[in-house]
Amino acid sequence: MSFAGVSLIRDGRLRPSGSAINDTGAASGYHLLVVEGYSCIKHILKGSPIESRSFRVGGYLWSLKYYPNGSPWASPGDVSAALVLAQDVAKPVKAQFRFSFIDQSDKQESIHTRSGGGAFRDKSREYSNTLTSKDALENSKHLKDDGFTLRCDVVVVVEDVVNARGTGAAPPFVTVPPPDMQRHFTDLLAAQEGTDVKFKVGGQTIAAHRCVLAARSRVFKAELFGPMKESTATARAIHIEDTEPRVFKAMLAFIYSDSEPELEKEDGEDAMWQWPQLLIAVDRYNLQRLKLMCESKICGFIGVNTTTTILELAENHHCDGLRKACYNFLGAPGNLRAVAATDGFDDLITSHPSVMKELIAMLAP
Incomplete structure (x- = not known):
């Protein structure tokens, strides 16, 4: 079976690869997903995946999804993985796959396997397997130095195709590369070419493109093109209050890249306080995908000394997932008593009476 590349996930983020997408040139191949910094991602909400880079097997592009707390269809406390077809196809692609933990990527010896397969009809279809329970993984030899390696073997079922003359046709010779529109938009922002709107943020002037902002955010669309538009003159800067330049730049980076x-x-x-600042900014501009990214990151910082602040943030900005994560932490033995003794807890209860009602309901027999 041919090697189809490796993806490195470090501290919850896919690290860029210096090599091109491996083309195995065969109907079977395997990809390695190396996870480093497991402790940073183990609190990600159920159903929230971390995705590998694309790799090619059997002439098709694939990717892997790793669910630290189980896929949407798994039981709570499970660890799941899924194989995803990463391109559009005219006809369903039949494939078999197998996931396995391996102790060392250089040895590539399969230890614990789960198999599956099916017909991949489009990019939205994924086939997932429950690999093990979260507790079992954390107590196994697979998890070493806060990391592990997951291997996925893929076999594409190649069926004979008959052309108009009745002869067998080989698999397609034309390979369509993955989409790279995001890179072009990111380069456009970095080069500052064709910018037509300026923002004054904390003493810095930041330029962007009106059409891109309007396409990505209904709030920006209303501000730049609607009745409440801030400015019609390209030379006049729009002042942004209560936002740091680095936070505004990070928001722009997402708008142009969707990453x-x-x-x-x-x-x-x-590092914990960077994500709440970004969440507050993106909530203002109704960037829901980035808001959920922020929520997921902040969930990893929930603790005795931070729960009060994080829960208040969740209440103020209607972050349902983050709010549930806080109550889940408070429901653990001893945590509520410890959090109640911290500064700010009484103020939280006073300013948000719904929190007290939720706690009473949670503690009720």
Whole structure:
């Protein structure tokens, strides 16, 4: 079976690869998903995946999804993985697959396997398997130095195709590359070519493209083109209050790339407080996908000394998933008592009476 590349997930983020997509040139191949920094992602909400880069087997593009807390169809506490067809196809593609944990990627010795298969009809179809329970993974030899390696073997079922003359046809010779529109838009922002709107953010002037912002955010569309438009003159800057330049730039990076942005970190700053600042900004501009990314990141920082602040953030900005994660933490033995003794808990109860009602309901027999 041919090697179809490797994806590295470090601290919950897919790291870029310096190599091109491996083309195995065969109907079977395997891809390795290396996860480092498991402790940073184990609290991701159920149904939230981390996706590999694309790889090619059997002439088709595929990707893997790793669900640290189970796929939407798995039981709570499970660890799941899925194979996804990463391109549009005219006809369903039949494939068999097998997931396995391997102790060392250089040895590539399968230890624990789950198999499946089916007809992949489009990019929205995925086939997932429950690999093991979260507790079992954390107590197994697969998890070493806060990381593990997952292998996926893929076999594409090649069926004979008969052409108009009745002769067998070989698999397609034309390979369509994956979409790269996001890269072009990101390059456009970086080059500052054709910008037609300026923002004044914390003393810095940041330029962008009106049409891109309007296409991605209904709030920007209303501000830039609707009755409440901020400015019709390209030379006049729109002032943005209560937002740091680095936060606004991170939001723009997402708007142009649709990918999780890099957040600039100041010396001595706790990484936990970067994501709440971004969440507040994106909530203002109704960027729901990025808002959910922020919620997922903040879930990893829930603890005794942070729950009060995070729960208030969730209440103020209607973050249902983040709110549930906080109550899940408070429901663990001893956590509510410890959080109640921290500064700010009484203020939270006073400003958000619904929190007290939720806690009473949670503690009721």
